[in-house]
Amino acid sequence: MVSGGVQMQTCLGRKRKLKQEDSFNLVEEGSRHNEIPGEKDLNQMDQSIQSIDRISQLPDHVIHHIFAQLRNVDDAVRTSVLSKRWRALWHSYAVLVFDERKFIAGIRHGNSYNKKKRFKDYVSNSLQTRIEENPDIQKLVLHMTSFNLKAAPQVDHWLSIASGMCIKELDLHFGIKNSRRYSLPETFFVSRTLTGIKLSGCKLDACDNIMLPQLRRLCLQKIDLAEHNVQNFISGCHSIEDLRFIECSGLKNLQVSNLLRLNRVDVHHCKQLNTVDLSAPNLDTFWYRGKKSTSCKVNLEGCNSLRRLSLDHPQVTREFCKNEISKFPLLENLDLSLPDKMKHVTISNPQLRRIVLKGSSKLSFVLIDTPNLLSFEYKGETMPYVRIDPFCLRDAKLSLESRDQDIVHGDRFWFLARAFIHKFDSKGFKLVLQSSKNIAIHEDLTNISLPPLPDLSIKIFKSPSARLEDIVYSSLRTHPVLVTIISPRGSDFLKLVYTMIRFRGQDPICCNYSTPSNKCWRHFLKDVKIKNLNGEEFEVGDDKCAPHSSTWCNWCKSLYASRSCQMINLRLFWSFRLQHVETAETLQNL
Template identity: 30%
Template structure:
């Protein structure tokens, strides 16, 4: 009954003087908890804008348990302010006004504040007021990110150290005093300190902690963690600032990520072997250890990225599913043959040979994704995995022969050096489902280069989609004299996609050359940024016909598109001149075009 009366009253409030009823806002009649649920699906900027919709929404916002304040999102139109200082003051004043609308007894589930200060500001009562407000209202997740253009650090309010409700604490850009954060905040499960300074020693003992992230904390010299149930630890060090790390007591660790850490062979042996539950190990720019031997039974992901001192890798992790190695000029021996459940294999700057490839890859019967980047000792490789779906070849300069017997392959990329880099290069692909992406790069456009390109493209005529990447359309404009001497390489190709970096494209000239390369395509697409222009071509049934003896294809065994093209549809060609030139080209050349 009360709800019915409220609805009637709202109808009257929305009527004009003559009693005519305007459209009723039915959303505002929903219960508060449902409106909160709806708001949880909206971007933070839209949630904050609801405060100006009506008194009802202002009331709903005032009790909403999630507060997300970001100066870059809330003040996108910064051009209307005379200076950056005025812009940030506008934002901070906006926060101060919003604070007055909050209901005093509402518990805050999550509070996020991101702001960039202009001056050498290390304290502002408006920022501290918001942080204290969140703490006073028993905030559970506290995420604070304060940047300063002069690379100074904001002083963290002492109120943060007194909270007993926070379970997730994320701090970025703060100057921290050498307090024990965990003892002060006993319920913390997730802790992240990024780009902070002031802590020389990080010592913690907690039964609550589940994740710790220490990312570029300047001046940090020692880390000592005793957290029996810690599952994830990330450390990203600062260049030329060594830090001693001891996490051996964290027996439940599942995810370990170290970047720019001064770990040695002994450290790896003492720590990693004790993590019986370890599933993910990522080591980047850790240059002091030389050998790594792993036999972790639960390890599923291993990444060794730019660890310059690494000389030997021996992995016998029976459940390993993903392995990435990114090396350097130093030779490193890699043995992962025992990891027969591998699904993802990525090798970058690895000194693997044809023999290594033949000994390892056939063992990985479940392999789905394979990437070889700058593996310059490979010359002839054969891939014969039935499960392989994605294969990326990048910058393997000495490769001259690639045989791919993979019936389920759906993605093949070949990039750098510019194609075709070797006149004797051969590709063999069994899958007709594959979408191929080739990078043509830049080249001196000689007759020999075009002949080699034509021969190379011939390996991909049966693929589902062929994508060609190039900086300029010139690399695809085959000389007319050359077309008379050569057969088109892509008779069977149905879908051709071109990604050109240059914005200056003569579409009619380019399409003419592409229709020589692929005489019967169903679609030709041009991708630039997020826009894709497409040409769809419809043909009548291709049957033999008596042709004009002076017409094209007199001596060709298969007639070209001109003989069968019946209709053309173009999409997203916003430039009128481009569209007109293409229509003129098709009308002039297609015999049956309607």
């Protein structure tokens, strides 16, 4: 999100520059018309004016396709500022979003019952208006904070209206309260237009006869499932490409086969699940997540096209590390959460290009036999010895966070870290140290010393594609109080980082369409001051952070005062008040 905001500002700057250049061209054309008036010249000026807004000349179906490829409704709304025609086509695109939480947040007066009633009336009126203006719906999003059985007939009516309007995508979310769930009507499972369905908090009692021939994406979240429910979907949805099960209960055995178009499968925290058996010849991505306390056996035989594999479960990872990873001839990306007691891990696959390892507290040795590996990331409590043969890495990231003070402070960490780091070109490394609300950002790995703090976390970056903005902005997500920037003398690194933080913009536009709780650090940073640590007491608002902050400041003064480097300390002041609340009325007026 942080880097996205920067990209948005850059993109807006480019748009302004392009607009200015087009304006200059128009002035030059106008001056020539004054010199040689005539019908031909007037036609040329009309063509010049029309060329300024080329984006509005795209066919309707192309613009609608662009809307469909965007991540969410907010991004699609944002594009409506490109031109008046795009704004009109946004309405014809017919994406209807009804979020009860956001709607009620915009109503200051009234009790809970009246607010919920106003929301239901708003949905009914909006659907009726849409029928009169445009009989087709591209996507319907309905999020209700809780469900009352008395509201079932009304929800049935809304879905009946949507079904009659050739709906293509449906996103239904019902908050679960007192085990009351909305049961989807039988007619919901018969449609020749639906291409995407996301259900959360529903019941699937009536899904015996499913006919969804165009369905490509199916996501089931917080739903009580049985094996026959899944088999009914598979038998009635032969076009499924993306299949996801998130926090579903009841399902013990997941078996998927005979879906030739299946490209991605996600299974996250389905705690009663015992086995996952997939046979999909075109499966590209599989992502499994589960709690350590659960046990599950995963079988991916027949998935020979697999390119991305993510296993966030220690027991499943242990089984795959034995002999499964080498069985996928096209595997390029591997993300593994290791068991706590695993001491050694060996990975061998000729096509792997990226590996991520995380989780083990006892890991001491990593052997990787991958001739095409370009990126390696490790996150854990200790730094293992890593042997990559042959060594062709371009990118690397090490993240270490340990509760063992001896491990963090000892020479063993730097000995093993340097053994890995020295295999690279020494240029391009960045180091970030963090303890509580204090952060130090090093431009390189010279003059490194670790502060004596038990909660210290360490991140080392090496990547030609990793931008400084991304490293700095990711460090500011935790809202640190003190940021220490360290670089060799004569470097502009201090100035660059200070400028990024200090001049973030008075009114950040990066998260205009995000919810208040999901905005980036720019919206909360009130002020930045340069802090002189000599002869001053460092004050923090949280008493729990005070001892660590004092130790941090003493470490800065003692270790870097006499070294051949330059250092600046920035005191950051944050505001945690949520200033903007997005309401349903705002969405309605877009």
